[in-house]
Amino acid sequence: MSEEKKAVPEAVSIDTATIKMLHIAQERGQETIFDRAVKMKQCNIGTEGICCKICSQGPCRLPMTKAIKDGAEPDTRKGLCGASPETIAARNLVRMMAAGCASHSDHGRSVAETFRAMAYGEAKDYTIKDELKLIDTAGYFGVPTTVKEGDEEVPRDKWEIAREIADIALGQWGTQQGQMIYPRRAPQATQDRWVKHGVWPRGIDREVVEIMHRTHMGVDQDYRNLLKQGARCSLGNGWGGSMMATDLQDIMFGTPYPNNGNINLGVLAHNKINIIVHGHDPLLSEMIVAAVHTPDMIEYAKTVGAEGYVVAGMCCTANEILVRHGMPIAGDYLQQELAVVTGAVEAMVVDVQCVMENLANISECYHTKFVTTMPIAKCAIGKNTVHVEFEEHHALDIAKKIVKLAADNYKNRGQVNIPSETNKMVVGFSTEAIKYHLGGTFRGSFVPLNDNIINGRIRGVVGVVGCNNARMEHDRVHIDMIKELIKNDVIVLTTGCSAMACGKAGLLTPEAAAVYAGPGLAEVCETVGIPPVLHMGSCLDNSRILTAATEVVKAGGLGKELADLPAAGAAPGWMSEKAVGIGQYFVTSGVYVMLGVPLPIYGSPKLVEHLEVEMEELYGGKWAYDPDPVSAARKIIDHIDKKRKALGIDTARERVLMDMADRQKLEVA
Numbered sequence: 308m309s310e311e312k313k314a315v316p317e318a319v320s321i322d323t324a325t326i327k328m329l330h331i332a333q334e335r336g337q338e339t340i341f342d343r344a345v346k347m348k349q350c351n352i353g354t355e356g357i358c359c360k361i362c363s364q365g366p367c368r369l370p371m372t373k374a375i376k377d378g379a380e381p382d383t384r385k386g387l388c389g390a391s392p393e394t395i396a397a398r399n400l401v402r403m404m405a406a407g408c409a410s411h412s413d414h415g416r417s418v419a420e421t422f423r424a425m426a427y428g429e430a431k432d433y434t435i436k437d438e439l440k441l442i443d444t445a446g447y448f449g450v451p452t453t454v455k456e457g458d459e460e461v462p463r464d465k466w467e468i469a470r471e472i473a474d475i476a477l478g479q480w481g482t483q484q485g486q487m488i489y490p491r492r493a494p495q496a497t498q499d500r501w502v503k504h505g506v507w508p509r510g511i512d513r514e515v516v517e518i519m520h521r522t523h524m525g526v527d528q529d530y531r532n533l534l535k536q537g538a539r540c541s542l543g544n545g546w547g548g549s550m551m552a553t554d555l556q557d558i559m560f561g562t563p564y565p566n567n568g569n570i571n572l573g574v575l576a577h578n579k580i581n582i583i584v585h586g587h588d589p590l591l592s593e594m595i596v597a598a599v600h601t602p603d604m605i606e607y608a609k610t611v612g613a614e615g616y617v618v619a620g621m622c623c624t625a626n627e628i629l630v631r632h633g634m635p636i637a638g639d640y641l642q643q644e645l646a647v648v649t650g651a652v653e654a655m656v657v658d659v660q661c662v663m664e665n666l667a668n669i670s671e672c673y674h675t676k677f678v679t680t681m682p683i684a685k686c687a688i689g690k691n692t693v694h695v696e697f698e699e700h701h702a703l704d705i706a707k708k709i710v711k712l713a714a715d716n717y718k719n720r721g722q723v724n725i726p727s728e729t730n731k732m733v734v735g736f737s738t739e740a741i742k743y744h745l746g747g748t749f750r751g752s753f754v755p756l757n758d759n760i761i762n763g764r765i766r767g768v769v770g771v772v773g774c775n776n777a778r779m780e781h782d783r784v785h786i787d788m789i790k791e792l793i794k795n796d797v798i799v800l801t802t803g804c805s806a807m808a809c810g811k812a813g814l815l816t817p818e819a820a821a822v823y824a825g826p827g828l829a830e831v832c833e834t835v836g837i838p839p840v841l842h843m844g845s846c847l848d849n850s851r852i853l854t855a856a857t858e859v860v861k862a863g864g865l866g867k868e869l870a871d872l873p874a875a876g877a878a879p880g881w882m883s884e885k886a887v888g889i890g891q892y893f894v895t896s897g898v899y900v901m902l903g904v905p906l907p908i909y910g911s912p913k914l915v916e917h918l919e920v921e922m923e924e925l926y927g928g929k930w931a932y933d934p935d936p937v938s939a940a941r942k943i944i945d946h947i948d949k950k951r952k953a954l955g956i957d958t959a960r961e962r963v964l965m966d967m968a969d970r971q972k973l974e975v976a
């Protein structure tokens with residue numbers, strides 16, 4: 308690697324553990340994504356969305372010239388077939404949505420298949436952990452939970468309920484006609500918009516396939532019509548595949564409630580066998596967590612001279628086992644190669660999504676076994692790459708095989724460099740947990756939250772979610788945006804790698820409220836005992852933000868639909884196609900969504916107008932883009948203030964400056 312083409316560690320991350328490990332990797336001549344981002348420039352035409360490669364007569368590239376931009380020349384750009392910039396950019400964008408929705412929803416399908424196998428007694432290592440969630444979920448699917456016996460209504464057998472849920476749920480992926488069931492959970496006025504604009508989804512599979520058909524050469528040539536299908540598909544994911552997956556996972560593995568966790572590379576141990584579980588799907592990682600606690604595996608660790616195991620997560624597999632079991636997080640998406648560089652990882656066990664292929668290369672520089680586990684996600688390179696196929700019918704046995712493989716590798720460790728950084732955090736704020744926290748067991752409710760939004764102590768609610776992106780300074784955009792929001796009394800809900808950035812920056816503790824939050828939000832956090840930033844789970848769990856927002860509408864006083872709420876969403880460092888699918892389901896649900904990385908649309912002014920202006924007319928939500936996180940936060944706050952004004956609660960906000968007497972009057976719970 309030549310000197311000038313290396314990243315400067317201090318310039319590419321605000322996280323000291325990342326900076327330390329980058330120095331070590333570079334000293335050893337080991338390249339990471341940070342270096343590759345310096346070496347490889349992005350393609351301007353691609354980033355503007357105006358490269359069409361859907362037939363073999365192209366790629367047709369339609370660069371936006373300065374003269375067109377300034378209006379000095381008419382925009383006559385065309386592909387070989389005559390495709391306009393807006394058709395090309397719209398096709399590219401909805402294909403990204405299809406891929407993103409397919410990823411989450413296919414993950415959801417594998418969860419539903421395992422749930423069904425469990426319900427029919429074919430996957431004995433899984434069980435129903437949360438019976439209350441089973442009952443709630445039955446209600447969403449219209450499955451009866453009681454049965455008449457004589458004159459009495461008695462509870463149905465839980466396995467019978469689970470079997471019925473499983474059969475209906477699995478059918479939702481392939482529904483050809485009519486309406487998918489789960490979007491009926493949205494506020495009625497939001498549902499009415501979807502019916503009016505013809506975007507209520509059928510089965511997820513059908514919506515994804517239809518996008519692929521409509522974006523084939525010579526089919527849909529109306530950018531608004533293409534985006535309409537993108538909106539429909541996104542709802543099938545957000546209010547369908549993702550939401551069903553979250554519920555079924557909660558039933559099998561437990562609904563998250565607040566617990567303590569630790570984050571950053573310092574969670575790895577010198578004297579223990581370190582296993583990293585990485586990706587998104589918790590079906591295997593749950594079993595690995597169970598496996599390391601079995602007596603035979605505990606004994607096995609001793610036989611190789613280790614004092615036990617650390618199972619630490621990366622990416623959203625990490626969030627899944629963190630929010631349910633308090634298992635530590637080793638790092639986010641951009642830290643995956645650096646975990647291997649510690650020399651302390653016996654096995655990097657991956658499932659699906661956000662796994663860099665370079666893990667195979669970097670693992671070869673160490674003793675680390677790179678273990679792929681899913682039949683749909685193998686890796687063809689690397690002498691340390693091993694495939695141990697996951698299969699839900701023998702899940703615990705397979706997990707033990709992987710744990711043993713890691714333990715056997717412990718003796719092969721070379722030099723170890725584990726940075727000392729770890730941060731404590733409080734995580735696990737599911738919709739149910741927020742409700743409980745606000746009102747207690749018997750009167751759990753969102754009303755106290757609404758009261759505090761109406762009286763202005765809380766100015767609004769923003770979901771800040773999504774990835775880290777190697778084209779930006781690692782963690783910076785998330786932290787700068789979130790600090791600006793909470794300083795202005797906006798409570799933040801977070802998931803994915805954004806949640807990890809918050810954990811590393813110390814924002815996920817109740818004490819953070821006194822340091823970073825505005826006076827109104829700090830008062831509420833102190834009274835209720837919550838952080839100003841609530842960790843709600845994985846990327847898939849963005850569906851929890853939808854259900855929490857729906858609870859807010861139902862609690863009353865803040866309008867009739869999601870679009871009425873003083874709320875917004877943001878993905879300041881997104882990189883994955885899943886983020887495009889997620890962003891669109893929030894926009895279609897009525898939410899203003901701010902990005903810090905541009906969508907590939909800016910080569911087509913008409914498409915930009917549609918996404919950033921016209922969509923608000925249709926769905927109540929729209930896209931926005933601002934690369935400066937503080938300026939983006941201010942735009943979000945302006946949007947919140949506009950919504951407060953429309954609700955007639957803007958004057959309440961002006962009375963927020965509280966003295967001690969006001970504080971004593973504060974009634975939260």
Ligand code: MSK
Binds near residue numbers: 587772803804882885
């Ligand atoms: S893991 S999708 S990099 S948030 Fe969900 Fe992080 Fe983005 Fe993957």
